[in-house]
Amino acid sequence: MIQIGLIRNGVKRNNTLSLTQHLIRHHYNMTNNNTSSHYEAHSADSYEEAYFYEPGTYMKHLVDLIGTRLKLGDASPPCRLIDIGGGTGNFAQALMDRHPSKFVTTVVDPFLDPTASGKDVKGLDFVKESAEVFMSTNPDDNDGSSKEDAAWRKGYHKVLLKEVAHHFKASDRVKIFKGMYDALETSNDSNNASSSSSSLLIVTRPQVEIDYPLWDEARQVWKENQPSATDFMAELEQAGFVNIQQTLEPYPCQIPLDRWQSMVRSKFWSTFSNFSDEELEAACQTIAKDYAERVDKDGILHFEDRLVFISAGK
Numbered sequence: 434m435i436q437i438g439l440i441r442n443g444v445k446r447n448n449t450l451s452l453t454q455h456l457i458r459h460h461y462n463m464t465n466n467n468t469s470s471h472y473e474a475h476s477a478d479s480y481e482e483a484y485f486y487e488p489g490t491y492m493k494h495l496v497d498l499i500g501t502r503l504k505l506g507d508a509s510p511p512c513r514l515i516d517i518g519g520g521t522g523n524f525a526q527a528l529m530d531r532h533p534s535k536f537v538t539t540v541v542d543p544f545l546d547p548t549a550s551g552k553d554v555k556g557l558d559f560v561k562e563s564a565e566v567f568m569s570t571n572p573d574d575n576d577g578s579s580k581e582d583a584a585w586r587k588g589y590h591k592v593l594l595k596e597v598a599h600h601f602k603a604s605d606r607v608k609i610f611k612g613m614y615d616a617l618e619t620s621n622d623s624n625n626a627s628s629s630s631s632s633l634l635i636v637t638r639p640q641v642e643i644d645y646p647l648w649d650e651a652r653q654v655w656k657e658n659q660p661s662a663t664d665f666m667a668e669l670e671q672a673g674f675v676n677i678q679q680t681l682e683p684y685p686c687q688i689p690l691d692r693w694q695s696m697v698r699s700k701f702w703s704t705f706s707n708f709s710d711e712e713l714e715a716a717c718q719t720i721a722k723d724y725a726e727r728v729d730k731d732g733i734l735h736f737e738d739r740l741v742f743i744s745a746g747k
Contacts, residue, residue: 496527502634502744505532512536513589518597567612590618592633610672631744644737648719654707662741674745682740690734
């Protein structure tokens with residue numbers, strides 16, 4: 434069963450925050466060379482600097498939203514969360530801090546050396562691997578992996594794909610989701626007696642209805658590389674998931690215009706890797722003109738961040 438809904442949080446406008454605290458999340462891509470090399474170049478330190486993943490109002494807001502969707506507050510040991518594309522593990526640690534002693538987490542990331550994060554957090558471990566590994570045979574089978582290498586692919590109860598699923602090849606997504614579904618353990622939520630508990634959560638962005646300060650060519654690149662929520666939901670259903678639900682979570686943002694332009698020039702999103710430096714420079718001038726009415730007297734640019742939450746159960 435698939436259900437589609439729209440949720441507006443009613444967040445007050447005065448709760449806006451600097452985009453440099455939160456907006457960009459670590460992504461990865463196995464199919465686009467521009468995107469792949471774009472992210473492979475980052476170290477653990479540059480992830481934290483380039484993606485501005487600092488504690489703040491937005492991060493707390495997102496932690497609460499994801500905790501609610503995955504019912505982490507109702508979890509109980511030995512619940513285990515798999516965070517796909519979790520980078521340095523900052524967000525995973527924030528989830529664990531918000532729900533102490535409720536679950537453990539395995540961060541799965543194909544680019545970052547697990548030792549590079551410098552983290553030594555109880556219940557948090559790292560695996561250098563891509564989501565495509567779920568397309569292979571069952572970890573119990575002889576697929577060439579050692580038992581130790583395959584062990585992390587078993588015995589998990591929750592899966593988080595935060596701003597990463599849109600990078601999977603379209604032809605691979607159902608297979609990846611099916612592999613995740615097959616190895617997913619029955620939920621052990623303390624207040625849940627049925628299969629209705631969300632076991633997998635995709636956090637992504639809209640394909641079309643975005644509010645980011647972009648230009649026409651960038652919006653087209655975005656659209657071409659961002660699957661729709663309908664696509665994801667149909668693919669999850671094909672993989673066997675049930676109780677699939679979608680919500681839209683908007684959040685007001687503000688950032689100095691010159692800072693946003695600097696971020697565009699530095700290609701902070703993989704979308705911008707499709708443009709030359711000269712094209713990005715021209716685009717920055719276009720942004721200043723097209724969004725002049727969104728810039729206040731202090732030079733602060735205002736817009737809305739929009740996240741799509743797609744939850745599914747087993």
